[in-house]
């Protein structure tokens with residue numbers, strides 16, 4: 001329970017602390033220069049610019065925190081909020097996590113949880129008809145000769161890996177399911193299907209990279225399990241996928 005709680009709050013905590021450090025450093029330098037020597041025209045310009053950037057950063061972060069509980073409107077503000085999350089705040093958390101010796105995987109997991117909260121809030125009370133379930137190729141048994149990359153329905157339901165169960169779930173819930181072998185194919189599948197929302201299964205790194213790559217899309221992240229090591233016969237909780245699909249329907 002404690003670990004779950006930490007997995008939830010680590011990312012927002014690191015971003016908030018980064019911003020506090022940034023604000024403290026900014027005012028420390030600005031006020032120090034002011035009292036010591038006074039400020040030249042150029043310094044005033046630089047400090048005013050820095051102050052405006054700080055205001056934008058704080059405003060964007062407050063919006064992001066709000067987005068985990070309510071839908072952000074108008075749409076442009078939502079896009080700004082998302083862009084800041086994937087392209088700015090993620091790096092803040094990564095930076096502070098690095099200098100405070102936090103595990104990279106923990107920060108990524110917390111970031112994915114934060115993203116999921118945001119996606120669920122944005123999707124609340126909205127019924128989505130075009131849901132795409134995007135799966136990694138490593139879920140398939142390594143000795144399976146069937147090619148599921150093109151079409152998951154090619155799976156022959158032998159039950160030796162999770163693909164058969166996921167195929168049945170996709171059929172039952174009437175959602176599209178596709179298996180991608182990498183980022184390029186995943187991008188192509190997204191472009192071809194133009195989904196309202198994506199439920200993506202992958203490892204920490206692939207999910208974070210994929211999300212940052214396709215940040216305009218609503219992507220709910222489901223982490224896979226790797227009992228045999230990375231990228232080899234991975235597993236995933238079908239219940240978690242089902243939970244996500246039902247939330248978006």
Ligand code: SF4
Pocket residue numbers: 140141144145146148155156157158159160161162163164
């Ligand atoms: S369940 Fe489907 S994909 Fe998995 S090993 Fe059997 S036939 Fe291959």
